[in-house]
Amino acid sequence: MNKMQDLPWDNPRFRNWIAVVQAEKAIVRALTKALQPFDLKIAQLDLLMNLYRHPGTSQHDIARKLLVGRSNVTMLMPQMEKQGLIRREGDARDKRVLRLYLTEKGEDVLLKALKAYTALIDRVMASSTPAQCDAMGDQMRKISEMLKDE
Structure with a gap:
């Protein structure tokens, strides 16, 4: 971008995307903290x-x-097995x-851990109506689908 081009600061798409990114980072921080008592990381919770x-x-x-x-999943396995959370079995x-x-x-x-996660979600979504929650979810699923192969 050169100085003659419009900068994105006032573009609603850019501004709102930055808000989504900031919200995601805040959620990751809060969820990381909420999972500490369970000795879990977010990737382990997902698994x-x-x-x-x-x-x-x-x-x-x-x-997938x-x-x-x-390799990401493979790296999680030894620690989670050591913690006694999962077991691996050969396919018959x-x-x-x-x-x-x-x-x-x-x-x-x-x-x-799900109780803690659900409490966090309830807390951050409390000011949104069910319709707003559905609209946000629909939009995030569209974005995920659009970018799934990149």
């Missing part, structure tokens, strides 16, 4: 939530669901595939 909903998911499939590389039909499951402790920690 636990997905395994709760889809037990026996492969590492490859969980990485979380929009991360398989394909020995190359590992299936992931929550342990009893993992489910217990997840359900407690």
